[in-house]
Amino acid sequence: MTGVSQATVSLVLNGRADSDVRIAPETRDRVLEAIRSTGYVADPIARRLAARRNRILGVFTYEPVFPAGTGDFFHPFLVGIEEGAESLGCDLLLFTSASVVDGRRRIFHEDNRLRLADGCVLLGRSLDRDDLARLVAEEQPFVSVGRRDDAGGPVPYVGADYPVATVAIVERAVAVGHRTLAYVGQGDHPVGPAPQTGLDGQDRPAAPESHADRERGFRAAVAAVGATGIREPVEDRSPADLLDSLLARGVTVAFMEEYADGSAIASVARERGLDIPRDLSIVALGDPTRPAPSDVDFTMFRIPRRQMGWQAVEVLTRLIEGTPGPTQILLDCEQVEGTTLAPPR
Amino acid sequence: MTGVSQATVSLVLNGRADSDVRIAPETRDRVLEAIRSTGYVADPIARRLAARRNRILGVFTYEPVFPAGTGDFFHPFLVGIEEGAESLGCDLLLFTSASVVDGRRRIFHEDNRLRLADGCVLLGRSLDRDDLARLVAEEQPFVSVGRRDDAGGPVPYVGADYPVATVAIVERAVAVGHRTLAYVGQGDHPVGPAPQTGLDGQDRPAAPESHADRERGFRAAVAAVGATGIREPVEDRSPADLLDSLLARGVTVAFMEEYADGSAIASVARERGLDIPRDLSIVALGDPTRPAPSDVDFTMFRIPRRQMGWQAVEVLTRLIEGTPGPTQILLDCEQVEGTTLAPPR
DNA sequence: CGCCCTTGATAATTCGTATTAGCGTATTGA
DNA sequence: TCAATACGCTAATACGAATTATCAAGGGCG
Numbered sequence: 001m002t003g004v005s006q007a008t009v010s011l012v013l014n015g016r017a018d019s020d021v022r023i024a025p026e027t028r029d030r031v032l033e034a035i036r037s038t039g040y041v042a043d044p045i046a047r048r049l050a051a052r053r054n055r056i057l058g059v060f061t062y063e064p065v066f067p068a069g070t071g072d073f074f075h076p077f078l079v080g081i082e083e084g085a086e087s088l089g090c091d092l093l094l095f096t097s098a099s100v101v102d103g104r105r106r107i108f109h110e111d112n113r114l115r116l117a118d119g120c121v122l123l124g125r126s127l128d129r130d131d132l133a134r135l136v137a138e139e140q141p142f143v144s145v146g147r148r149d150d151a152g153g154p155v156p157y158v159g160a161d162y163p164v165a166t167v168a169i170v171e172r173a174v175a176v177g178h179r180t181l182a183y184v185g186q187g188d189h190p191v192g193p194a195p196q197t198g199l200d201g202q203d204r205p206a207a208p209e210s211h212a213d214r215e216r217g218f219r220a221a222v223a224a225v226g227a228t229g230i231r232e233p234v235e236d237r238s239p240a241d242l243l244d245s246l247l248a249r250g251v252t253v254a255f256m257e258e259y260a261d262g263s264a265i266a267s268v269a270r271e272r273g274l275d276i277p278r279d280l281s282i283v284a285l286g287d288p289t290r291p292a293p294s295d296v297d298f299t300m301f302r303i304p305r306r307q308m309g310w311q312a313v314e315v316l317t318r319l320i321e322g323t324p325g326p327t328q329i330l331l332d333c334e335q336v337e338g339t340t341l342a343p344p345r
Numbered sequence: 346m347t348g349v350s351q352a353t354v355s356l357v358l359n360g361r362a363d364s365d366v367r368i369a370p371e372t373r374d375r376v377l378e379a380i381r382s383t384g385y386v387a388d389p390i391a392r393r394l395a396a397r398r399n400r401i402l403g404v405f406t407y408e409p410v411f412p413a414g415t416g417d418f419f420h421p422f423l424v425g426i427e428e429g430a431e432s433l434g435c436d437l438l439l440f441t442s443a444s445v446v447d448g449r450r451r452i453f454h455e456d457n458r459l460r461l462a463d464g465c466v467l468l469g470r471s472l473d474r475d476d477l478a479r480l481v482a483e484e485q486p487f488v489s490v491g492r493r494d495d496a497g498g499p500v501p502y503v504g505a506d507y508p509v510a511t512v513a514i515v516e517r518a519v520a521v522g523h524r525t526l527a528y529v530g531q532g533d534h535p536v537g538p539a540p541q542t543g544l545d546g547q548d549r550p551a552a553p554e555s556h557a558d559r560e561r562g563f564r565a566a567v568a569a570v571g572a573t574g575i576r577e578p579v580e581d582r583s584p585a586d587l588l589d590s591l592l593a594r595g596v597t598v599a600f601m602e603e604y605a606d607g608s609a610i611a612s613v614a615r616e617r618g619l620d621i622p623r624d625l626s627i628v629a630l631g632d633p634t635r636p637a638p639s640d641v642d643f644t645m646f647r648i649p650r651r652q653m654g655w656q657a658v659e660v661l662t663r664l665i666e667g668t669p670g671p672t673q674i675l676l677d678c679e680q681v682e683g684t685t686l687a688p689p690r
Numbered sequence: 691c692g693c694c695c696t697t698g699a700t701a702a703t704t705c706g707t708a709t710t711a712g713c714g715t716a717t718t719g720a
Numbered sequence: 721t722c723a724a725t726a727c728g729c730t731a732a733t734a735c736g737a738a739t740t741a742t743c744a745a746g747g748g749c750g
Contacts, residue, residue: 039453041459041460043460044458044460044461045390045393045394045399045460045461046394048390049390049391049394054390055442055458056438056461064424064427064428064431065427065437066420066423066424066426066427075411078411079409079411081411082409082410082411082439082441083409085441085442086409086441086442089442090441090442091438091439091440091441091442091458091461092410092438092439092441093401093436093437093438093439094427094430094436094437094438094439095436096427096430096431096435096436096437097400097430097431097434097435097436113389113400113436115386115388115389115390116389116390116401116436
């Protein structure tokens with residue numbers, strides 16, 4: 001149309017005006033006009049092949065991105081990720097094609113398509129360590145939402161500062177007079193990343209970092225004030241059983257790793273005519289990750305999920321572009337006053 | 346590593362075993378072994394450039410994909426789309442980069458990236474007609490979730506059969522004795538796709554197809570049985586005002602285009618000591634698209650949203666691959682008995 | 691007139707894969 | 721006896737843009 005070469009069109013299209021690339025203004029205008037009138041759009045695929053950027057950010061989740069029936073713990077993260085991508089002019093690629101093995105998606109599999117994206121955001125309570133190690137080893141740009149232990153190298157992440165938030169909330173409990181505190185959560189893992197072997201001799205995965213971080217904060221805070229810290233596992237126990245155990249051991253405040261477990265205990269306690277928080281204070285260490293009734297105004301802290309998603313995208317683009325800056329970020333949680341923490345009787 | 350050409354690797358990689366492509370089993374094994382040991386994965390981008398498929402399906406929404414508010418009318422569609430994509434081994438590309446003009450995203454804009462995907466699913470209550478027309482004209486493979494009028498050609502869609510569902514529910518009302526029925530919805534559009542001019546002389550967009558279809562069903566059913574059909578617009582009116590008007594006009598059953606408006610009227614009616622459905626039956630024509638209290642067990646029908654999403658992906662892949670089959674599909678809605686429809690006094 | 695520099699554009703190459711037309715020999719069928 | 725075909729593989733090319741080396745024309749200078 002303009003009697004101009006493909007190279008010239010490319011130069012015009014990209015607004016190149018370096019010292020070593022010159023386009024006569026008149027030619028530029030002719031090309032621009034042709035582009036406008038034909039509605040020509042450069043093929044992004046070919047573009048990516050030639051250049052190295054795609055402006056596509058991958059989102060990998062171990063569960064479906066659009067959960068079918070949950071109380072949407074992950075939703076706010078995704079909102080933040082979308083906001084971040086939108087403000088950067090990036091599209092989001094959901095790896096729904098990742099094949100499912102043993103009930104979870106796998107990042108790496110025959111014909112993995114990670115490289116469709118410039119980089120990748122990883123979402124999930126616990127990430128597969130082998131997958132992580134491989135990402136690190138292959139120098140794929142990626143960011144984890146949620147802190148992760150090293151996997152053959154430092155893992156870039158944007159997480160919530162559970163230790164600090166937990167310490168703060170434990171201190172509140174101690175300040176109002178509690179001396180016997182319980183941490184109620186999955187398993188009874190010593191702190192640390194290494195996989196463990198259970199009594200049955202089978203390998204048991206380490207606690208997810210998010211759980212370990214809470215427990216570490218709990219132990220540190222309890223130790224610092226010289227109070228009594230008790231550990232109660234939740235697996236295979238009814239809320240009633242748990243409640244019995246807590247009361248029998250003289251616990252006056254329970255810190256719930258999982259909000260939903262707190263709801264369950266509160267509900268049982270109320271059925272028995274117990275007074276929450278007079279007879280037992282209950283504190284939730286974060287937002288519910290499972291659907292839970294919201295009729296109780298828990299004393300708790302909130303995970304800054306949206307902000308985490310947003311910042312993850314920020315870190316990712318830094319990694320992609322090689323811009324300097326922190327690649328491991330912990331964000332503060334918001335303390336919620338609530339009504340389930342009061343001085344013990 | 347194997348002393349074999351790139352072409353051979355490609356053939357092995359794709360498991361080509363046509364009559365005109367032969368690879369010695371031994372060579373094949375050597376190549377496969379090399380692939381396994383190096384962890385080589387073909388670059389999907391280059392792949393796409395050479396072949397014509399990408400196994401990426403685009404998802405375009407006029408609003409954020411992950412809505413900030415809850416209530417989430419669109420969520421089930423996305424669940425269905427994800428399920429469909431997953432079962433087909435496709436990834437989903439969210440066009441979050443689409444720039445926002447006048448509060449909505451635009452499909453076409455400078456540097457649009459539609460072609461990153463093999464095809465595209467469109468989601469939104471009302472789609473921009475110019476965008477649609479252009480998609481049709483450019484022969485971009487796409488599917489709309491929700492029926493759409495022609496836009497310079499037939500628009501592929503997977504929609505809900507609102508006319509049939511509405512007719513059925515109107516007939517239920519007539520069967521129990523109602524003779525004065527009201528359709529309560531936005532505006533007062535004559536049926537038809539053409540844009541209209543309001544009293545103020547300004548262009549007013551046509552009713553979205555989903556609304557027009559309901560109203561058409563309503564009118565047809567009312568006419569068929571010789572009952573009285575009344576039209577009540579909702580804009581700029583309080584629920585109290587609406588309720589007054591309905592009762593004053595002798596309406597015994599109101600068909601609500603929008604669930605949330607039904608909730609509002611029911612709530613006002615209850616405050617006044619009225620009996621729903623004795624004093625006024627209220628029927629919701631579909632699931633809530635805005636957050637609405639769910640304390641009322643409405644007589645209504647449900648939009649098969651998840652199934653629509655799923656089938657949209659099916660139709661889209663048919664279009665992409667040129668497989669014959671219907672490209673305009675209407676799915677049945679599920680009638681819900683509910684408790685807000687009863688014989689009039 | 692010869693030389694160099696500036697200007698504006700292009701031919702050629704690159705990215706990593708898929709595809710296709712052959713390569714030369716040995717076997718088969720007519 | 722000869723054409724056709726099976727055999728396993730590779731060279732060459734296409735895909736659509738970005739990039740680079742290069743070129744031709746024109747102007748200024750000694």
